[in-house]
Amino acid sequence: MTDHGLLGNLLIIYTVAIGVVFLFDKLKLPAITGFLVAGILIGPHSLNLISDIESVKLLAEIGVMMLLFTIGIEFSMAQIAAQGKLFVIAAPIQMGGVIVIAWLVGLFIGLPTSQAIFWGFLLSLSSTAIVLNILAKNGEIDSIHGRSIIGILIFQDLAVVPMILLTPILSTTSGNTVTTMLITLVESVATLTMIVFGTWYVVPKVLEYIVRSRSRELFLLTIIVLCLGIAWLTSLTGLSLAVGAFIAGFAISESKYSHQATAEVLPFRDSFNSLFFVSIGTLMDWHILLEYPSAVISLLFLMLLIKFLTGTGAVLSIALPPRSAIMTGIALAQIGEFSFILAQVGNGQGLLNEMLYQIFLAVSILSMMITPFFIQVAPRIAKSIETVQRLHRWLPRQTTAHVLELEGRNLRIKDHVIIVGYGLSGRNLVRVLSDAEVPYVVLDLNSATVHRESQHGLSLYYGDGTNSAILEHMKIKVARALVVTISDPFTTRRIVQIARNLNPSIHIVVRTRFLRELAELHQLGADDVVPEEFETSIEIFALVLRIYSMPQDFVMQKTEQVRREAYALLHRNELPELAYHLRGGTLSDIDVQTCRLEDDSSAIGKTIDQLALRQLTGASIITWTRDSDTKSNPSPQTTLLAGDTIVILGTREQIRRAMSLICTDNSTN
Numbered sequence: 135m136t137d138h139g140l141l142g143n144l145l146i147i148y149t150v151a152i153g154v155v156f157l158f159d160k161l162k163l164p165a166i167t168g169f170l171v172a173g174i175l176i177g178p179h180s181l182n183l184i185s186d187i188e189s190v191k192l193l194a195e196i197g198v199m200m201l202l203f204t205i206g207i208e209f210s211m212a213q214i215a216a217q218g219k220l221f222v223i224a225a226p227i228q229m230g231g232v233i234v235i236a237w238l239v240g241l242f243i244g245l246p247t248s249q250a251i252f253w254g255f256l257l258s259l260s261s262t263a264i265v266l267n268i269l270a271k272n273g274e275i276d277s278i279h280g281r282s283i284i285g286i287l288i289f290q291d292l293a294v295v296p297m298i299l300l301t302p303i304l305s306t307t308s309g310n311t312v313t314t315m316l317i318t319l320v321e322s323v324a325t326l327t328m329i330v331f332g333t334w335y336v337v338p339k340v341l342e343y344i345v346r347s348r349s350r351e352l353f354l355l356t357i358i359v360l361c362l363g364i365a366w367l368t369s370l371t372g373l374s375l376a377v378g379a380f381i382a383g384f385a386i387s388e389s390k391y392s393h394q395a396t397a398e399v400l401p402f403r404d405s406f407n408s409l410f411f412v413s414i415g416t417l418m419d420w421h422i423l424l425e426y427p428s429a430v431i432s433l434l435f436l437m438l439l440i441k442f443l444t445g446t447g448a449v450l451s452i453a454l455p456p457r458s459a460i461m462t463g464i465a466l467a468q469i470g471e472f473s474f475i476l477a478q479v480g481n482g483q484g485l486l487n488e489m490l491y492q493i494f495l496a497v498s499i500l501s502m503m504i505t506p507f508f509i510q511v512a513p514r515i516a517k518s519i520e521t522v523q524r525l526h527r528w529l530p531r532q533t534t535a536h537v538l539e540l541e542g543r544n545l546r547i548k549d550h551v552i553i554v555g556y557g558l559s560g561r562n563l564v565r566v567l568s569d570a571e572v573p574y575v576v577l578d579l580n581s582a583t584v585h586r587e588s589q590h591g592l593s594l595y596y597g598d599g600t601n602s603a604i605l606e607h608m609k610i611k612v613a614r615a616l617v618v619t620i621s622d623p624f625t626t627r628r629i630v631q632i633a634r635n636l637n638p639s640i641h642i643v644v645r646t647r648f649l650r651e652l653a654e655l656h657q658l659g660a661d662d663v664v665p666e667e668f669e670t671s672i673e674i675f676a677l678v679l680r681i682y683s684m685p686q687d688f689v690m691q692k693t694e695q696v697r698r699e700a701y702a703l704l705h706r707n708e709l710p711e712l713a714y715h716l717r718g719g720t721l722s723d724i725d726v727q728t729c730r731l732e733d734d735s736s737a738i739g740k741t742i743d744q745l746a747l748r749q750l751t752g753a754s755i756i757t758w759t760r761d762s763d764t765k766s767n768p769s770p771q772t773t774l775l776a777g778d779t780i781v782i783l784g785t786r787e788q789i790r791r792a793m794s795l796i797c798t799d800n801s802t803n
Contacts, residue, residue, distance in 0.1 A: 140189045147190065147412050150176050150183075160409075164264040166471060169408050171421035173415015174499075178697020184416060196362075197406025198475055199379035203361045204403055206290050207396050220285030224448040228286055228466065229293060231444035232258035239436070248304040252485045255297045256477060256494060257437050259470040262287045264502060264655045267510050269465075270698040273647040278579060278620030279458040282449050283465050294472045295380050305483035325371045329378070333364055333385035341391050354398045360386070361399070372684060376475060414474050418495040426493060434497045441467040455579065455598045457625070460516040464508050468501035469494075547573055548612035554599040554629055555620035556583055556712060559645055563617060564592065575608050599629040607638055615641045623651060627658055634659030687793040727789045729796060733776045737796045743770035745796075753784030753792040 151172040158168035176183040182189060233254030240250025265283060265605065266275075274280040337360060344356045361382045368378025386392050423430055446463030450456065477494055486494065550573035553560050560576060567574045577597040578584055584596045597604040599618070610616065616633050618626050630642055643662045644655050655663045672693050679689045694700045731737055737745055748754050758768035759779040765772075774780070782792050 141460040143184050143190060144193075144409075146176060146183050146650050147172070147409065151408060151412060162260075162506055164267065164502060164506065166263055166411055167499065169411035170415040170499050172504070173412040174418050176412075176421055177418065178415030178420065179419040181421070190409060190413050190416070192553045193406060194410035195375065197403065197408075197410040199361060199365050199407050200399060200403035201379075201410075201471075201712065202376045203365075203379040203383040204296070204396060204399055205294075206380040206385075207392050210606040219452040221289055224452050225286045225289030226284065227451055228444045228448035229258040229290060229719065231447065232440055234439050235444070242344075249485050252301065252304055252476075252480050255301070256473045256480070257440065257469065259290050259294065259473045259476070260287060260466040261468055261470040261505065262291055263471060263504060264468070264505055265465050265509075266664075268506060272509075272619070273623060275621075277458075277625065278454060279449075279461040279465070279618070279622070282454060282458060282462045285467060286445070286448065286462070290470065291472065294475070295377055297476055298377055300696055301476060301485065302478045302483055305485055329364070329368055330381055330384070333381055337382070337385040338391075339387070345391065350398075353394070355397050357386075357398055358402075410474075411471070413494065415499075416462075418499065419492050420496075422489075422492040422496050428490075429493055430496045430500070433493060434500055437469065437497060437501065453581070455600075456511055456519070456685050457516045457598075457600065460519055461512045461624075464512040464515065465505075465629050467508065468505045468753070473498060486590075490791070516624075517628070547609055549574065549614050550574055550609070550612075551615045551617060552577070552605070552608050552610060552613050554578075554618045555592060556580070556587070557619060557621070559619035560617075563619070577604065577608065600625055600632060602636060605633060610636050610640065613637065613640055615643060615737075617643045617645075619645045623647070625653065626651075630655060630658045630660050633676060685793055686727060687790045690727075691790075727782050727793065727795060729780055729782060731778045731780070731796070735776070735796055737774045738776055739768065742768060742772050742773055742774065745774070747782070747792050748796070749786050751784070751791040751793060753782050755780050756783045757781035 149637045151169055154172040155165050155168035155177070158165065158171070175181055178184070195429075211464045233251065236254035236257050237247070239249045240253050241247065245253070256411035265287065269275050269280050269283065275284070340360070341353075341356065344353055347353075361379055364382035364385075365375040365378030368381065369375050386395050443464040444463070445466040446459045477486060477491060481491050488784075551563075551567060553563055553574055553576045556576050556578040560578075564574065564576060574593060576592065576594045577599050578594060579596065579598060581596055584594050595608070597607070597618075599605065610633060613796075616629075618629050620626060626644060626646065630644060633640060633642060641662075642660045643664070644660045645664050645666065646652070646655060646665050649665045652665060654664050676693050677687050679692065680686075742755055742758075755768065757764060757766050757780065758772055758774075759765075760775065760777070782789055784792065
């Protein structure tokens with residue numbers, strides 16, 4: 135009779151996991167932690183619902199391989215180059231600092247050198263899945279600390295591979311340890327090099343041949359076989375399956391099929407990964423918390439402190455603001471999912487005994503559970519620490535967010551616009567203000583951008599908008615407007631609050647991602663808040679209306695109506711228009727509208743004089759374009775044809791009547 139034991143185990147695992155993860159989602163806790171807790175509940179140390187843990191471990195190992203495989207696929211030299219100093223300086227400092235401190239602490243408490251270094255490996259990794267998920271939900275991916283965190287996490291993910299490679303070497307116990315370690319390392323590197331070059335040459339050719347079949351099923355099967363096959367081949371040489379899976383992904387990463395391969399593998403990876411975390415939970419004995427509470431709590435506190443200090447110091451080393459460094463250090467202060475993989479390898483190699491392994495699991499799970507709460511309060515912690523003036527005595531001068539350009543200290547400017555952030559929104563605003571000859575200054579924290587753009591004569595300075603001294607250098611007390619275009623919600627709120635205190639009469643315009651930010655930003659002193667989430671929705675429905683050839687005046691009317699009503703619901707008194715601010719209130723009732731004449735327009739075949747728009751509606755045609763030939767103030771004898779584009783000047787009511795007249799079909803007249 136067929137044994138369905140594994141099927142029953144999977145049913146139990148996923149059923150319990152659904153309940154626990156659902157509960158954790160309600161509590162705003164990470165799903166990974168939910169999987170770990172589900173494993174603890176069904177494991178042999180609790181309810182003992184799983185009869186064959188070894189089978190579950192086998193499936194979990196496949197999940198690990200899939201995880202390393204997708205990391206290999208997503209690995210690219212271009213990504214590393216984009217991270218710049220974060221990848222080359224900050225990330226090695228963060229990981230190296232944790233490893234060195236853990237090694238010294240381990241030696242102090244009597245651990246052998248190899249075990250002390252291995253503990254450094256375990257503690258140096260942070261949770262990519264948990265932290266990135268929280269950053270995405272908070273809209274902080276593009277913030278300064280968000281980019282810092284992502285750069286360091288990418289480096290950590292890639293560092294897992296050499297750590298897995300070095301773990302068996304650390305467990306070497308022969309008398310001539312150094313010689314043996316060197317020989318083993320050379321052999322491993324040589325074997326790894328041959329496999330990498332072999333797969334690099336073979337895999338793209340195999341994929342190119344398979345793709346010609348145009349069969350998605352065949353492509354998916356080939357990807358799975360490559361992942362499992364190269365991992366198995368690597369294991370025959372004494373290396374781990376995970377390293378082989380990474381090599382397989384790396385071989386595909388630079389090919390034109392990498393994106394499709396990632397899309398095909400992701401569902402399998404996510405399914406098997408949940409099994410991996412559940413299997414880790416089944417291994418944990420929760421009684422360790424009762425037997426060794428002081429050891430668990432002490433190690434947890436020490437780990438949080440070490441990772442906070444090294445993460446903060448790493449970001450400060452590349453001259454980013456203290457606030458961003460502090461928030462980065464807090465976000466990285468937990469043990470990551472890849473540490474579980476290393477722990478299993480180390481446990482098998484004798485670098486962790488059962489008691490230490492259980493303590494490690496307890497500390498890891500606890501650190502993951504408290505991470506969301508720490509990240510939530512990180513802005514307040516950063517603000518409290520940053521306001522301690524004594525810190526500025528030892529922080530590097532650049533990280534206090536001073537203005538690099540000396541002339542920025544003695545600006546002779548007034549009635550100007552201060553722009554914080556030189557991203558896409560900031561660049562577009564600078565272009566418009568330059569054309570309109572409106573004075574402006576720009577603050578940005580990308581020193582390379584500041585140096586490059588200032589060479590072209592732009593009023594661009596290095597500085598942090600949350601620093602009141604910087605805003606005073608930018609002459610905020612005599613400025614007319616402040617525009618904040620950055621993507622960091624916490625920083626945006628602080629800038630608004632500080633600016634309003636420095637100049638109660640300044641007009642503050644703020645860009646934000648989410649509608650939920652509006653109320654607080656207005657309370658802090660923002661005059662106008664532009665939520666990307668809402669404005670994007672307006673642009674989407676406007677595009678859809680145009681697809682259905684709705685009249686342009688109807689589209690304009692609906693967009694203005696929705697915008698006005700929605701902002702009113704969001705406690706807005708009125709919707710100030712950009713044209714009003716640019717023209718200082720003059721001609722506020724005058725508008726222009728572009729209209730392309732379609733085949734059914736009543737204007738086709740008529741001259742501008744015969745159309746008589748001025749007499750009938752009060753609006754005037756001020757520009758006429760045909761086949762890239764544009765004329766302003768066109769002759770009244772100009773005959774209008776299908777495909778012509780005209781620009782109409784008048785009040786909104788006049789333009790509405792004119793558009794209605796032009797768009798009327800000849801057959802209705």
